[in-house]
Amino acid sequence: MGKTLFEKIWESHVVVKKQNGPSLIYVDRHLVHEVTSPQAFDGLRLNKRKVRRPDLTIATMDHNVPTNDRSLPILDQTSAIQIKTLEKNCKDFGIKLFDINSPNQGIVHVIGPQLGITLPGTTIVCGDSHTSTHGAFGSLAFGIGTSDVEHVLASQTLWLEKPAPFEIRIEGKIKNPHAVTAKDIVLSIIKHIGTGGGTGTVIEYRGEGITDLSMEQRMTICNMSIEAGARAGLIAPDEKTYEYLRGREYTPKNFESMIGLWRDTLKTDSDAEFEKQFVLHVDDIAPQVSWGTNPGMTCDVTDSVPSADEFAKGDLNQKKGAEKALAYMDLKPGTPIEDIKIDRVFIGSCTNARLEDLIEASRVIKGQKISHHVRAMVVPGSQMVKKQAEEMGLDKIFIDANFEWREAGCSMCLGMNPDILSPGERCASTSNRNFEGRQGTGGRTHLVSPVMAAAAAIKGHFIDVRKMDLS
């Protein structure tokens, strides 16, 4: 029997395999940021251990950096300490750091691919659940906690029980790719399989609906694999993958000579078997909007807010969850999604803050002003994205529309830096999580694509972007 892409990458990284037990897996790249690493470095010091492969470890600061003027001091002292601590740890242990003033600084999952650090067939870990993003390059990439960060720093390996391969086929062609995006595909998937639908698996996304996508769109899909509970998301590399990585700052010198091998090996064999399968037809999918407090609580923009019973389909816990979500979100069942007014718009995060996301959003904005009752911000995923966008004049389009144009970071995705919602504020957000309090205590998050967020900023409420001229 043939093997899946996941199994091939897994097997090529096994250092030790215990019979009927876990395997010790070699880690090719370890990405580090300021929030989940301090205790891991403390642990190394306590046990007088070194970093085993500082050359394979790369750090940046993204979670709690302010996104306003970088020449200003960081006012939050605890954030300033965490940032200083990462600087000291990287210096002490010889790790390359893209610090707050580096032109390469940015969200760790944006800069990895952009710098050519993310490569096909590799294993990548980071103390961040959205490490699944890197799977778009055919790399087995997953998030870990701080104890495991310490284990990888010390040994460059991790004990892992083998997840099950899960095939998600995306069939068909999207009719209007400017209006219906990768974000809508992945939200649709989670809406169908649920937030626990991928637990214990590595998802491989396949089919025409995936190969049609650009690398940046593929990253959006793999990014949200964790929101379905999966360990990782994977997409087999193809010519788009190689073209994207060619000539980047850290793309290895032997890159061209590796491509032949990757073409031959990094794919699922035709007779391989997956333990689980799901098919999504994308021909007629609508832009998606989340209405609740987890990413599975999502519907079409043309729908109305469901009742708890409609959502739960007889499951008691689901019903209670939906009732609680509707109360938290202050939404009445039956309200058309397009009638929901918003206060804030956030275009950013490791899900949707790449150049293409900003280009697509700018099409909607161009020549228009945001609604008078909306405050909107664009936070590029990296300083490099910001620079490229400015070279294209996108900053002017956003600023002219009254968007705030910020410095790179995780920003309002997670409520641990100055960019937060006030209690009760309702936000159209391109991020990945709509959990209670995620964007600030009492804040209400609706997950949408960049185009949908931009349109909501202009209209002051959600609108089906398929009705707009986006050519």
Place this chain on the structure above:
Amino acid sequence: MRGNVIKYAQDNIDTDVIIPGQYLKVHDYAELATHAMEGLDPNFHSKVKEGDFILSGKNFGCGSSREHAPIALSHSGIKAVLALSFARIFYRNAVDGAFLLPIEIEQDAYDAISEGDEIDIDISTNEIRNMTKNKIYKMKPFSEIIGKIISAGGLFKYKPDQD
């Protein structure tokens, strides 16, 4: 292990409500514990006692990989979380850092155990004894490796060579 149950009869308790993002900068575990479950139950800190257990539904600990979540619960006094299922990163963090036991239970135990019940957990027999209601339920056994890491007291104390 014996203690009382704090029950959250819902699925999908995420790590953002277990420990909201603004506290990820807190390095003092005792202080972190004062904010445990704050996003879901602001009274948690005042009601939790040393040795208590949390009982919940499916997909407990979903979302962010923050190890602060099991740490905050552990330093609040929680010795185990009993749930119908766990998100994998939370499960792994709980075990690897030896913060608390993630115990998978069946629907019968989930339905029958109430808030405040005193229960006794025996991981050698995989039994949960409800002292208040005088009932016994089965827990799902830990896999071999998880059992070994738990017995060793966490990932760094586990010595695979001695297997």
